[in-house]
Amino acid sequence: MFRYSPHGLALRLLTGAGRVPSCTTPTRQASRLHRRSPSSPPPVAVAPSPPIPPPKPRPPPSPPPSSITLREYQEECIQAVLSYLEAGHKRLGVSLATGSGKTVIFTHLIDRVPAVGNASQTLILAHRRELVEQAARHCAYAYPDKHVDIEMGKVHASGAADITVASIQSITSGDRLAKFDPSRYKLVLVDEAHHIVGQTYLDVLEHFGLRHVADWTGVTVPALVGVSATLSRFDGKRLGTVIDHIVYHRDYVDMIEENWLTDVLFTTVEIKADLTKVSTGANGDFQTAALSQAINTNETNDLVIRTWSAKAKGRNSTLVFCVDLSHVTNLTNNFRACGVDAQFVTGDTPAKIRSARIEAFRRGEFPVLLNCGVFTEGTDIPNIDCVLLARPTKSRNLLVQMIGRGMRLHKDKENCHVIDMVAALSTGVVSTPTLFGLDPAEIVDLADMKKMTELKERRESEKQREAQAAAVKQKTIATKLPGTVTFTDYDSVHDLIADGTGDQYIRNLSQNAWVGVGDGKYVLTGNNGNYLIIEPSDKSEGCFRAKCYWKLPADKKVKSPYGTPRTIAEGESFEHVVHAADTYAADAFEHMWIYKNQAWRRGPASQAQVDFLNKFRPKEDALKPSDLSKGKAGDMITRIKHGVKGRFDKASTKQRVAKRTKERAESLHQKLQGQVQVGPLNP
Template sequence: MEFICRKLGLVAAPKLITKPAIHSWRQPLRVLRQPRQWNSAVRTAASSSEIPAIQLRDYQEECIQAVITHVGEGHKRLGISLATGSGKTVIFTQLIGRIPPRNTLGNKTLIIVHRRELVEQAYRHCRLAYPNHTVEIEMGNRVASGYSDITIASIRSLTSGDRLSKFDPQRFKLVLVDEAHHIVAPTYRTALAHFGLGEKSADSPILVGVSATFSRFDGLKLGAAIDQIVYHKDYTDMINDNWLANAMFTTVRSEADLTRVRNDKFGDFALGSLSKAVNTTKSNDITVRAWLANAVDRKSTLVFCVDIEHTKQLTDTFRRYGIDARYITATTPKVERDGQLHKFRDREYPVLLNCGLFTEGTDIPNVDCVLLARPTRSRNLLIQMIGRGLRLYPGKKDCHIIDMVATLDTGVISTPTLFGLHPDEVLKDATAENLKEKNFAANQDSPAAKEPPPSSEVESDLSEIKLTFTKYDTIYDLIHDMKSEKHIRSFSNNAWVRIGDNKYILSEGSGWLTVEHRDYPDEGSTQYSVHHVVVFKSAEGTKQYSRPRLIASVDDLETAVRAADTFASTHFKALYISTRQPWRNYTASDSQIRFLNAAKIREGNIQQGDLTRGQAADLIIKLRFGSKKRFAAKRKQRAKYDERIHHIQELRRRGEVKVGPVEA
């Protein structure tokens, strides 16, 4: 029991008191029959001394109180944003006992998840927390009665056939959704509509969705199911409070060519196409050599691959180097999968490879290295993969995240772009204090603070392959080492152009979209707003512009861009806004060159072959929307920087001592 409590992140405290299930006399007689033994769990014989003592962490109690407060104010559809490893399921189970019945019948709870591992995890938690309640599972051939106190259901089974119909919405007080970033998928929408939660309603259960990555790739849709986020605690908060392990990051250039990789319907890379690009002898060799160079002393490395074939080939590469590496995929038989996972948890072998299995819900706290061998455009997926290594474990100082980055101009989300760095940034060891000082300097107004930083690349020549990587020692270093410009195209396929220190524009003949950032120091918050302006002709034939219309207002740049891109996909022509259009690679036209030279944005004239047509178009947009002064300031700043570097180099040259004649 002590082991179970430790797994849940719980410590000793006063005993938890739960009420036995109460059934109405109006309930059909069939509910009085004991459900199938393999599906129902009731521990009515448990004495109070057998019930584990539970004390919530401070933030867990804060989170629960935030939910209760909003419920008391009449809110029904709530979201909780918590980092992986924060004990979301513990909060789930505690909410069950804290939310009062909604009516004389409505005292039941439904927990909806989307993976088998999450179903079983929630089942174990509920059994532990509520030994006197009936707990049933709706998944596969395990069929719930519809009348248990707590039902844990996989979303696929719940919405299959007529299985949803047996759950009477009036009998439920609470619907909990784990990994709630999936909540606007059609299956979830079907389930929520059944319980009257498809839209705001006074006559519905309480809905609470929990996720570590509370955003959608398109940036717009979560509001269809969640009305407001009531609590947020991210990775940095958790690490700072010592609830999660720290992380150090290394990026390694895999040299994989992603330029021809297709997108799937969600905007991420299509797996089959991605596998062909990544699963090559060279890339796999670089991946294993990068691990040998950076993490050979790590005891438990979890590797994320693209697909089954990539998993097998990369495993073989590890083994050719004499490393005991094993793999698990969705096709691995359950008994074998559980056995391999058990041995990995016991550190019987150092490297476990998988594809698509352990991004959510799996608790492997001993992981002290995560190797990201699959590129992605999904910020959520990247955070989920990194989160697998941040749980605390005895003797574990931190988790080393090794990110195999490819051609970043194709929109890959990597650890640099995740935390606001240039997509070509390569990371290697730097202390937290050094980088915090660097971040402080970057935010000062002095010219020196705004100088372009020198390259921090480190090369390691292992045999015939040269690896290029850079590290940060802590997650704080990575987050706080911010460049002066967010590289917006690392997570958008559209031709966003920066026209101000905090403003970006996506322009087309019919109008434009802007994403603008503002800080509110008094409130300690940041806001990104998306506005749309329409271009039209007046009755006299002159060009007119509409007032900017607010499209979205969010807390982070990526979500703002996703929202704007989703809007643009239905209002703008891809021919003019997509960075993937062939015309952007053509040589700049004569008219573009004439326009740019007339603007005098550089010393001397721009020649025909200096720019592509896309680059010229971006520069023209910058000029038309007021960036000429910024060009001049940047040019002046760069000249000062070059002069300073030249002076330093001259001093170094003078200080060199060489065998031979001394210069006069």
């Protein structure tokens, strides 16, 4: 039989004659977990390895979930899932803040979902070793009478267990997926479900019949429930292709206000790193190698250490997020040079060493643990009372995941201090203030949730006053959206056409040459006349959508040269819609024609471009090819073709009418003031 080892997460085979137990085969080691007694800790199957003696005895395990009373919101979440399943829905998503007990919820959900005929088994999918082990522990505690298997690495499940917890990398390797009979499964659970549109997940869903079904009525397939703290993507891939309904959402702000998570103090520190030349990767975030080169400098690393010493030296357990291995190494050495006992873990750290260091950090044996890419998801270290963000990011999801590492409640902490080292904000970076709807450049120090909310309310009031003042002065007639070209008393239409200030916001978010054309709209044009447009959605206020327009062949005799536009993305997050459109553009357009840093854009404008632009300029102010770059000229032409001139003309007409009305009123007022009439005076 297998017995859980308190030393790390290793297993020992214990048999009277030293033989492998009957639940294994000669070629594959089964990872079936059995609960021995209520007092014994649960077994967890991983690749067999020697135990690692810890420096101190491990504390006793927490009580099994079966003996834990669910929190009110946890029960609400389970009821929401069950009600949707009863209504016939099959593919559901649950959005819960980090530290809310996602594993507890989906563990308790297993027995609440009824079997359908012979379909009584459950599969849990996770993408990291720690998540697999954590889910297996919870299941072993909650269901002592059920067989729990693990499919991960060298450990092979039988395919017949009541509950199988699988690493997504392992279950999709070779023919390992084939042993899982879809007709035997009632439930497929996906942890950290924002990864679910990855190809390996899609392969598993295809195997279980959970893809490409328009109507689930009468279809016998297992239910799919995906759980995550960040049910959104930053790379343009739509979760809606595999999840049909988000049935429950609980935000971390609500959780903190209700004392389910610890309070958080925020401090932002501006660093001098230049990120303007750091490219954006396929996932929409900074490219790692280039980011490391910009961030991993002596000046910035020294500032990180000095900031921690000034703001958090008294904290017990600080988790530091770095860019890459080189950054981790340098910062670790800097901490140690200052007499701080700092350790690190990375994806390259051997599993047994990583487990030992994490356990030692969890026990409070050293104050600072640095990492890169290890603790962004699914890490349960509740004693963390300081999170130091030494790496900038463009991803709101990553920012929330990193901060979430310190939000769990713990008896020895009152709050968690989040220190955000913020780089140049003109590069599209997100920072902790953005999570509260504040300007990313807002600098705060030791601001708790209440202060951040109050600050947001003050900033919103200031914006409202500024907007009202601007309306009175009639400085703009356009809806003010991030990066919008506003019509601000331009002297002429060619001044407006040449104004590219509205492009900067979106180009900080995208590597492509989007052009602001006013009214909150942005256009990306290919070399063949096809184009994408991002605009405010007409479905609901505060939402955006991206649409694609394809030019029809010349022989198509229709009024419009373009076919019916196709909506490719829609949502509340402007940044996410931009990255969805960029992902689509990467396949639809040639890279050289849309990339903002292409060399051809820096060359002089062509004569054809200049001739076109001069049609809209006075003869005495005609342009020459040497007056502007080819990219600048192309952007100006895009503005003309997409209606900037027409909107300017309408704006000018409205302004002229308003001016004449005001002049007539003033003239009449002056006449009335000088006119004396015989007769009774009005009281």
